[in-house]
Amino acid sequence: MDKTLPDLAAAVAGIEDGMTVMIGGFGGSGAPIELIHALIDRFRATGHPKDLTVVNNNAGNGHVGLAALIEQGMVRKLICSFPRSADPRVFTELYLAGKIELELVPQGTLAERIRAGGAGIPAFYTPTSYGTDLAKGKPVEEFDGRPYVRERWLKADVALIKAETGDTLGNLTYRMAARNFAPLMAMAAARTVVQVSHLVAPGGIDPEAVITPGIFVQGVVEVPHPAQEEDLNRANAVYPEVAQ
Amino acid sequence: MDKTLPDLAAAVAGIEDGMTVMIGGFGGSGAPIELIHALIDRFRATGHPKDLTVVNNNAGNGHVGLAALIEQGMVRKLICSFPRSADPRVFTELYLAGKIELELVPQGTLAERIRAGGAGIPAFYTPTSYGTDLAKGKPVEEFDGRPYVRERWLKADVALIKAETGDTLGNLTYRMAARNFAPLMAMAAARTVVQVSHLVAPGGIDPEAVITPGIFVQGVVEVPHPAQEEDLNRANAVYPEVAQ
Amino acid sequence: MTKLSSTQIAWRAAQDIADGAYVNLGIGFPEMVAKFQPPGRQAIFHTENGILGFGEAPAAGAEDWDLINAGKKAVTLKPGTAFFHHADSFAMVRGGHLDVAILGAYQVAQNGDLANWSTGPKGVPAVGGAMDLVHGAKRVAVITEHVTKDGKPKLLDACTLPLTGVGCVTRVYTSLAVVDIQDGHFVLREKLPQISLDELQSLTGATLHLDGAVADLIVPEL
Amino acid sequence: MTKLSSTQIAWRAAQDIADGAYVNLGIGFPEMVAKFQPPGRQAIFHTENGILGFGEAPAAGAEDWDLINAGKKAVTLKPGTAFFHHADSFAMVRGGHLDVAILGAYQVAQNGDLANWSTGPKGVPAVGGAMDLVHGAKRVAVITEHVTKDGKPKLLDACTLPLTGVGCVTRVYTSLAVVDIQDGHFVLREKLPQISLDELQSLTGATLHLDGAVADLIVPEL
Numbered sequence: 055m056d057k058t059l060p061d062l063a064a065a066v067a068g069i070e071d072g073m074t075v076m077i078g079g080f081g082g083s084g085a086p087i088e089l090i091h092a093l094i095d096r097f098r099a100t101g102h103p104k105d106l107t108v109v110n111n112n113a114g115n116g117h118v119g120l121a122a123l124i125e126q127g128m129v130r131k132l133i134c135s136f137p138r139s140a141d142p143r144v145f146t147e148l149y150l151a152g153k154i155e156l157e158l159v160p161q162g163t164l165a166e167r168i169r170a171g172g173a174g175i176p177a178f179y180t181p182t183s184y185g186t187d188l189a190k191g192k193p194v195e196e197f198d199g200r201p202y203v204r205e206r207w208l209k210a211d212v213a214l215i216k217a218e219t220g221d222t223l224g225n226l227t228y229r230m231a232a233r234n235f236a237p238l239m240a241m242a243a244a245r246t247v248v249q250v251s252h253l254v255a256p257g258g259i260d261p262e263a264v265i266t267p268g269i270f271v272q273g274v275v276e277v278p279h280p281a282q283e284e285d286l287n288r289a290n291a292v293y294p295e296v297a298q
Numbered sequence: 299m300d301k302t303l304p305d306l307a308a309a310v311a312g313i314e315d316g317m318t319v320m321i322g323g324f325g326g327s328g329a330p331i332e333l334i335h336a337l338i339d340r341f342r343a344t345g346h347p348k349d350l351t352v353v354n355n356n357a358g359n360g361h362v363g364l365a366a367l368i369e370q371g372m373v374r375k376l377i378c379s380f381p382r383s384a385d386p387r388v389f390t391e392l393y394l395a396g397k398i399e400l401e402l403v404p405q406g407t408l409a410e411r412i413r414a415g416g417a418g419i420p421a422f423y424t425p426t427s428y429g430t431d432l433a434k435g436k437p438v439e440e441f442d443g444r445p446y447v448r449e450r451w452l453k454a455d456v457a458l459i460k461a462e463t464g465d466t467l468g469n470l471t472y473r474m475a476a477r478n479f480a481p482l483m484a485m486a487a488a489r490t491v492v493q494v495s496h497l498v499a500p501g502g503i504d505p506e507a508v509i510t511p512g513i514f515v516q517g518v519v520e521v522p523h524p525a526q527e528e529d530l531n532r533a534n535a536v537y538p539e540v541a542q
Numbered sequence: 543m544t545k546l547s548s549t550q551i552a553w554r555a556a557q558d559i560a561d562g563a564y565v566n567l568g569i570g571f572p573e574m575v576a577k578f579q580p581p582g583r584q585a586i587f588h589t590e591n592g593i594l595g596f597g598e599a600p601a602a603g604a605e606d607w608d609l610i611n612a613g614k615k616a617v618t619l620k621p622g623t624a625f626f627h628h629a630d631s632f633a634m635v636r637g638g639h640l641d642v643a644i645l646g647a648y649q650v651a652q653n654g655d656l657a658n659w660s661t662g663p664k665g666v667p668a669v670g671g672a673m674d675l676v677h678g679a680k681r682v683a684v685i686t687e688h689v690t691k692d693g694k695p696k697l698l699d700a701c702t703l704p705l706t707g708v709g710c711v712t713r714v715y716t717s718l719a720v721v722d723i724q725d726g727h728f729v730l731r732e733k734l735p736q737i738s739l740d741e742l743q744s745l746t747g748a749t750l751h752l753d754g755a756v757a758d759l760i761v762p763e764l
Numbered sequence: 765m766t767k768l769s770s771t772q773i774a775w776r777a778a779q780d781i782a783d784g785a786y787v788n789l790g791i792g793f794p795e796m797v798a799k800f801q802p803p804g805r806q807a808i809f810h811t812e813n814g815i816l817g818f819g820e821a822p823a824a825g826a827e828d829w830d831l832i833n834a835g836k837k838a839v840t841l842k843p844g845t846a847f848f849h850h851a852d853s854f855a856m857v858r859g860g861h862l863d864v865a866i867l868g869a870y871q872v873a874q875n876g877d878l879a880n881w882s883t884g885p886k887g888v889p890a891v892g893g894a895m896d897l898v899h900g901a902k903r904v905a906v907i908t909e910h911v912t913k914d915g916k917p918k919l920l921d922a923c924t925l926p927l928t929g930v931g932c933v934t935r936v937y938t939s940l941a942v943v944d945i946q947d948g949h950f951v952l953r954e955k956l957p958q959i960s961l962d963e964l965q966s967l968t969g970a971t972l973h974l975d976g977a978v979a980d981l982i983v984p985e986l
Contacts, residue, residue: 055561055562055584055586080813080814080832080834080836080850081832081836082829082836083813083829083830083831083832083836084830111850135890135891135892135893136890136891136892137888137889137890138888138890139836140836142888145888146888149888150887150888156888156889158889158890158891159891160891160892160893160894160895160896161812161850161854161891161892161893161896162812162850162853162854162857162858162893162895162896162900163895163896164850165849165850165851165853165854166417166419166851166854166858168851169633169851170422171637172633172637173410173629173632173633173636173637174424174425174633174635174636174637174638174677174678175410175422175423175424175636176423176441176442176444176446177422177423177439177441177446178414178419178421178422178423179419179420179421179422180418180419180858181418181858181899181900182858182895182896182899182900183895184899184929184930185877185927185929185930186895186926186927186928186929186930187882187926187927188891188895195421197420197421197450198420200420202420202421206441221622223586223595223622225622225624227506228506228847229830230505230506230815230828230830230831230847231811231813231814231815231830231831231832231847232830233814233847233848233849234813234814234849234850235849235850236849237849237851238849238850238851241633241637241639255621256595256620256621256622257621257622261474261619261623261624261625262471262472262474262507262625263506263507264624264625264626265849267594267624267626267630267634268586268594268595268622268624269564269586269588269594269634269639269640270634270639282829282830283829284827284829284836285829299783299784299806299808324591324592324610324614324628325610325614326607326614327591327607327608327609327610327614328608355628379668379669379670379671380668380669380670381666381667381668382666382668383614384614386666389666390666393666394665394666400666400667402667402668402669403669404669404670404671404672404673404674405590405628405632405669405670405671405674406590406628406631406632406635406636406671406673406674406678407673407674408628409627409628409629409631409632410629410632410636412629413629413855415859416855416859416861417851417854417855417858417859418855418857418858418859418860418899418900419858424636425636425677425678426636426673426674426677426678427673428677428707428708429655429705429707429708430673430704430705430706430707430708431660431704431705432669432673465844467808467817467844469844469846472625473608474593474606474608474609474625475589475591475592475593475608475609475610475625476608477592477625477626477627478591478592478627478628479627479628480627481627481629482627482628482629485855485859485861499843500817500842500843500844501843501844502843505841505845505846505847506847508846508847508848509627511816511846511848511852511856512808512816512817512844512846513786513808513810513816513856513861513862514856514861526607526608527607528605528607528614529607
């Protein structure tokens with residue numbers, strides 16, 4: 055019953071070519087930098103995984119984290135709401151060159167589709183995007199005289215998320231707005247792997263304070279003092295570091 | 299911006315004949331006994347409100363709380379999943395006499411319909427109830443080869459709920475499994491009135507610990523040491539007390 | 543007739559629950575399954591009203607009525623318990639996150655249909671979370687007497703009572719046997735050694751298929 | 765030409781926000797509205813990424829990058845702040861719980877259509893939360909220059925750019941005027957006293973209707 059993983063390599067071991075991977079974070083807040091970099095390490099050592107479909111709110115910033123994953127050529131398709139950032143060059147150049155696919159989803163619809171995937175709701179209706187290009191090809195139906203667009207659930211093979219405190223059963227708390235998509239992605243992925251800043255024994259988290267109950271978590275790895283994407287970018291960090 | 303209400307009478311003042319009222323609680327846990335009894339007091343003094351549609355998981359137990367509200371004849375229709383309890387006589391007798399309507403909803407569908415009402419989702423699909431009497435007349439559609447039933451959102455004019463700690467902005471925490479439907483009902487009602495055991499100033503609740511953010515709450519009234527329905531029933535309590 | 547007690551049926555069902563499994567037990571009789579976890583295994587119990595990983599019943603008088611299960615019985619905290627609201631609770635159910643749900647039954651059909659919520663149009667209908675559980679948990683099992691109080695089969699070719707769910711049950715633990723449901727058939731896995739196959743078939747409302755050896759259903763005195 | 769600065773447009777929009785209102789400000793220019801709450805009024809600001817009731821920007825160097833708004837700018841805690849996940853955040857939006865959303869615009873049409881997310885097929889499209897906000901908040905207002913950088917009207921009979929939402933905007937605060945959208949028409953409420961009605965009309969891509977007196981748009985130097 056102990057869901058603790060020995061290290062980051064073990065945490066990203068189950069991710070295979072072609073999988074859909076949800077990655078927590080809104081911009082840099084909540085981005086599981088160490089898990090992403092471990093996945094890059096594996097790719098550089100083995101050539102896998104590649105052809106990933108990645109679900110994230112954004113498309114990376116600078117040359118670390120998600121941007122680095124994209125820069126390595128590991129991502130075939132991105133599902134996101136806002137592929138812009140302070141430095142979106144990595145994604146932008148690949149996208150304009152036709153080398154990466156983009157499925158653009160309104161942010162609230164993205165969140166709700168992920169929740170629906172986790173909650174066993176295959177489809178739902180939302181007013182969002184009605185009458186816009188992003189509703190093209192989607193069924194529309196009126197309820198109480200107002201038109202709504204039907205959206206489908208979104209699931210993943212794996213979710214990589216960052217939490218603040220986790221116990222060995224997978225119960226999680228988050229830190230401020232780093233929470234964002236992580237609790238939803240944990241629900242929607244067949245396998246959710248979490249980097250926690252503090253790993254504690256069961257009982258180490260107040261049952262009232264649990265945000266993600268352990269049932270949604272399959273693996274926990276402790277990463278004390280995780281890097282903050284924003285700090286890395288302000289220091290012009292690049293991953294992997296360029297050999298001198 | 300202060301949402302504090304002076305007393306229980308003020309808390310239930312806005313509830314009118316024919317309204318839909320969501321009442322928190324799963325059995326006795328989370329039942330806002332004092333708010334319900336205040337509503338009964340108003341009805342006995344003024345003859346209003348009546349013809350209410352009440353949404354609750356159950357149909358009351360004994361002769362206090364929701365059972366007492368029903369016993370007073372204030373409820374025209376009940377929407378619930380499980381109209382049974384240790385002592386369900388009040389509802390049972392009225393129901394079998396054809397004096398109260400029942401809309402029976404599977405518990406998870408009830409929860410999701412209420413959440414949908416709060417989240418602006420007019421309809422969603424669920425596998426629950428497919429092929430059963432409770433799906434009769436509802437649209438069915440296949441997704442990925444599996445049949446699902448379409449369910450509509452559920453909203454209310456007023457929600458009456460119980461919370462543990464509330465601040466004057468309406469941020470709430472709950473106590474253990476008394477949480478149940480309350481956070482959902484708070485979202486789905488046009489006006490949510492909360493009895494809190496502890497009223498604190500803004501800042502008195504850790505922002506990470508807030509379960510219901512204040513945006514979902516319109517009024518807060520402090521009721522220290524609220525009655526527990528189960529305790530009342532074990533003491534064979536009746537509301538209002540019979541005059542000697 | 544020799545048959546297992548309810549306690550013994552619950553014991554047998556408990557043997558198939560893996561260590562670390564997330565389990566929902568229906569209210570009433572199925573709640574008993576929690577008492578018989580095999581040594582070295584610890585399941586994590588879910589209750590519809592928003593608790594995961596709760597502990598057993600408190601001593602009489604020590605109840606906290608905000609800490610109850612779906613049957614409104616008092617439970618206790620354990621290290622690792624989590625609270626959540628009803629929509630999250632049924633996201634766990636409907637979203638396929640539970641490993642096992644164990645429910646009672648009025649009737650089970652050979653195609654996996656379950657009837658356990660209504661005995662017909664009279665009386666007050668009540669469904670609770672049963673219709674959600676049968677379409678949510680990865681494995682839906684039933685524990686039940688093999689026949690009704692007046693001796694009629696509960697395992698049938700088709701349910702006659704209102705359905706809880708369609709094609710949802712995959713294993714039935716009865717007072718006489720363990721029966722799987724596969725490809726629209728009952729497949730007998732275990733039976734009490736004291737009862738003959740013919741006798742068991744005569745108490746069952748649809749053909750019991752065989753698929754390999756039938757094991758003896760051996761349960762300790764409890 | 766005399767016109768309001770962005771800061772002044774933001775100030776004007778802020779005057780219409782009631783005490784205690786729940787408000788979402790679009791990223792960029794609309795964020796400025798928060799600075800100009802009239803004395804005695806305190807709105808509660810919502811940001812898509814899961815904070816309600818946050819405070820203003822911290823001093824440089826005091827940022828916590830887990831405490832940011834939807835524009836990824838650092839904010840601060842205030843007494844009464846609450847955190848929540850993205851689905852709850854957009855339940856607030858889509859469920860009609862916000863009193864006001866104030867957004868920027870490329871174009872606004874007289875029927876309330878808004879275009880503010882895409883300037884066409886070239887480049888990288890990005891939508892964020894705009895399409896959710898326009899169908900969620902009780903009141904959707906726009907703040908914008910009255911005309912584009914090259915002098916073309918932004919208030920039009922119909923949008924030519926890809927839509928963010930249909931019939932969603934009810935008030936537009938521009939660098940020259942305050943315009944309501946009612947029954948498929950622009951209705952002029954306020955204009956800079958220095959500009960004539962004819963001149964304003966010539967800078968507007970659809971008829972400005974009058975419905976009672978047009979007030980002077982008076983904004984302090986800021």
